[in-house]
Amino acid sequence: MPRGKSTSQPQLKDQDLYEELRDEGQSKEKAARISNAAANRGRSAVGKSGGKSPAYEDWTVDELHTRAKELDLHGYSKLNKKDLIDKIRNH
Numbered sequence: 001m002p003r004g005k006s007t008s009q010p011q012l013k014d015q016d017l018y019e020e021l022r023d024e025g026q027s028k029e030k031a032a033r034i035s036n037a038a039a040n041r042g043r044s045a046v047g048k049s050g051g052k053s054p055a056y057e058d059w060t061v062d063e064l065h066t067r068a069k070e071l072d073l074h075g076y077s078k079l080n081k082k083d084l085i086d087k088i089r090n091h
Helices: 015-023 028-041 043-049 061-070 081-089
Strands: none
Touching: 015 028, 061 081
């Protein structure tokens, strides 16, 4: 196991919202991020904060590669744009 990585799961601040998001098909990481943000700022504030970034379809492949790298994804360099977008959205 790499140094610095915790073996314990992070605590969820809004378990019900987390479960709803998982049921909708969101990844564990994304569901946890959203549910914790909602608990900290309120559910309505989290919903209003989105939509400021252009859709991934409007990004260049180079920009998508940069985003995939930021997310620590692997195996994206040979993907076409559509599959790269899917990988980023569903990580």
